[in-house]
Amino acid sequence: MLFIRLLVILLAGVNAALALRSFARGRSKGGNLGSPVLSKDYVPVEDQWFEQFLDHFNPTDARTWKQRYFTNSGFYKKGGPVFLMIGGEGTANPKWMAEGEWIEYAKQYGALCFQLEHRFYGKSHPTADLSVKNLMYLSSEQALADLAYFIEGMNLRHQIPAGTKWITFGGSYPGSLAAWSRAKYPHLVHGAMSASGPLLAQIDFQQYYVVVEDALRTHSQACIDAVVTANKQVHIMLRHPLGQKGLAEKFKFCDPIDPGHTKNNDIANMYESLASNFAEVVQYNKDNRKSSKTANITIDTICNILVDENRGTPVSRLAQVSNLLLKANDEKCFDYKYNKMISELRNVSWADEAAEGGRQWTYQTCTEFGFFQTSTARPQLFSETFPVDFFVQQCTDIFGPRYNIHLLQSAVERTNTIYGAFDLDVSNVVFVHGSIDPWHALGKIKSTNPRAPAIYINGTAHCANMYPQSDNDPPQLTEARKRIGQLIGQWLKD
Numbered sequence: 001m002l003f004i005r006l007l008v009i010l011l012a013g014v015n016a017a018l019a020l021r022s023f024a025r026g027r028s029k030g031g032n033l034g035s036p037v038l039s040k041d042y043v044p045v046e047d048q049w050f051e052q053f054l055d056h057f058n059p060t061d062a063r064t065w066k067q068r069y070f071t072n073s074g075f076y077k078k079g080g081p082v083f084l085m086i087g088g089e090g091t092a093n094p095k096w097m098a099e100g101e102w103i104e105y106a107k108q109y110g111a112l113c114f115q116l117e118h119r120f121y122g123k124s125h126p127t128a129d130l131s132v133k134n135l136m137y138l139s140s141e142q143a144l145a146d147l148a149y150f151i152e153g154m155n156l157r158h159q160i161p162a163g164t165k166w167i168t169f170g171g172s173y174p175g176s177l178a179a180w181s182r183a184k185y186p187h188l189v190h191g192a193m194s195a196s197g198p199l200l201a202q203i204d205f206q207q208y209y210v211v212v213e214d215a216l217r218t219h220s221q222a223c224i225d226a227v228v229t230a231n232k233q234v235h236i237m238l239r240h241p242l243g244q245k246g247l248a249e250k251f252k253f254c255d256p257i258d259p260g261h262t263k264n265n266d267i268a269n270m271y272e273s274l275a276s277n278f279a280e281v282v283q284y285n286k287d288n289r290k291s292s293k294t295a296n297i298t299i300d301t302i303c304n305i306l307v308d309e310n311r312g313t314p315v316s317r318l319a320q321v322s323n324l325l326l327k328a329n330d331e332k333c334f335d336y337k338y339n340k341m342i343s344e345l346r347n348v349s350w351a352d353e354a355a356e357g358g359r360q361w362t363y364q365t366c367t368e369f370g371f372f373q374t375s376t377a378r379p380q381l382f383s384e385t386f387p388v389d390f391f392v393q394q395c396t397d398i399f400g401p402r403y404n405i406h407l408l409q410s411a412v413e414r415t416n417t418i419y420g421a422f423d424l425d426v427s428n429v430v431f432v433h434g435s436i437d438p439w440h441a442l443g444k445i446k447s448t449n450p451r452a453p454a455i456y457i458n459g460t461a462h463c464a465n466m467y468p469q470s471d472n473d474p475p476q477l478t479e480a481r482k483r484i485g486q487l488i489g490q491w492l493k494d
């Protein structure tokens with residue numbers, strides 16, 4: 001009896017672990033900024049805690065909680081600046097306290113370094129659980145106010161001399177926060193390095209997959225053609241019981257296809273998962289992320305499989321790409337069941353797998369940003385199978401009926417109104433993007449404001465400039481890092 005119960009628990013654990021993909025909605029498990037490659041002499045830094053208000057916008061609410069941060073004072077020189085790395089949509093990674101390009105700048109300018117974990121992610125738990133009534137305290141505005149209070153708090157705790165300049169750093173969503181921190185709190189934040197940060201909130205982010213397609217084209221048109229042909233074969237196979245069986249085998253589906261329902265959310269989820277494979281590879285192509293799992297799977301790896309006619313039919317090659325990623329991500333089978341994913345994301349427990357950030361980030365997309373990466377713009381490549389309704393439905397299914405298209409429309413409009421989208425008017429900010437990173441489509445890649453320049457790096461991926469240097473870096477990436485360092489130097493002289 002006990003054995004059977006244990007078995008049930010174990011199996012339930014396995015199933016739960018499968019329901020959430022390692023990469024979904026343009027976000028990697030753990031957050032979008034990967035881990036830097038570490039040098040051998042890394043000494044782990046310890047967790048520190050800072051008391052924050054739960055609600056910065058209600059002075060009658062005195063509730064507080066403890067926010068995690070890290071410190072590295074090893075490079076600090078008297079009179080030096082303070083660098084603050086902003087945590088984002090995943091657990092804050094202490095390895096960034098020892099490695100990464102910002103550490104090189106810290107050495108150069110004698111900076112005191114902090115990293116502040118974002119509320120509701122990692123170990124920074126402002127509330128007892130992740131229920132919808134608690135998630136109302138999860139927003140970019142609260143996170144920015146956390147930064148402001150943190151800066152004040154550290155100035156006091158470390159007796160940082162008045163007039164010391166704080167520079168914020170962030171990649172991906174924290175890249176947006178970095179720019180916004182300078183805009184909202186210019187008396188506290190003197191400058192910001194904003195990498196791969198989207199500035200425009202948008203419900204239907206169809207440009208995302210346009211960039212993915214463009215990135216695949218840097219390998220060859222044949223690579224795209226192979227995906228198109230493979231997808232056509234998938235459509236045809238879906239229509240017949242034998243084809244459905246074949247797909248389930250080839251792609252290692254966890255569950256067989258329900259023959260009566262080949263146009264439902266499961267199928268949309270399947271197509272979206274297949275497309276996500278490409279997104280994941282493109283978004284991180286050849287960056288210097290230390291990820292033992294997928295770091296060596298590049299656009300070349302998958303396109304070489306897709307165009308190789310010796311590897312079977314196009315649909316078989318597509319399955320080989322999918323299986324390669326499944327294996328690299330330690331997933332035993334391809335889980336496309338919509339309800340399984342939703343029930344996982346509905347779990348409000350901090351102990352649940354979705355609490356690594358999947359639920360929280362979905363909440364932020366449903367109430368602030370949209371950013372839904374739909375297939376709308378490229379019906380050929382990824383087929384018109386995961387339109388915006390599919391994602392809006394998820395908001396409703398996960399958080400409740402109020403979280404519908406109307407809420408999303410006003411939420412996104414609100415975000416663009418309070419931050420200004422592309423009209424954000426700032427100084428001492430550098431916007432950095434890579435041309436093959438799909439997120440650049442919502443970021444500032446050109447600027448006419450000399451006080452807030454944009455650096456658009458040809459051929460690099462998400463947050464590439466933030467990782468430690470490597471021998472394989474293209475010269476334009478090296479150049480970008482150098483220029484950012486010079487800009488920071490200029491700001492510090494102001």
Ligand SMILES: *[C@@H]1O[C@H](CO)[C@@H](O)[C@H](O)[C@H]1NC(C)=O
Nearest residue numbers: 292293295296297298301324
């Ligand atoms: C990537 O590296 C892993 C582990 O080192 C290896 O098993 C795998 O075959 C590599 N994959 C590719 C596509 O090179």
Ligand SMILES: *[C@@H]1O[C@H](CO)[C@@H](O)[C@H](O)[C@H]1NC(C)=O
Nearest residue numbers: 343347348349350351352353
């Ligand atoms: C939520 O997740 C926790 C931890 O994995 C689990 O113990 C609990 O049963 C889940 N709750 C529901 C309602 O599924």
Ligand SMILES: *[C@@H]1O[C@H](CO)[C@@H](O)[C@H](O)[C@H]1NC(C)=O
Nearest residue numbers: 218435457458459460474476
């Ligand atoms: C970007 O790099 C590619 C490949 O190296 C090259 O063909 C292209 O002309 C470059 N684009 C720009 C705008 O420099």
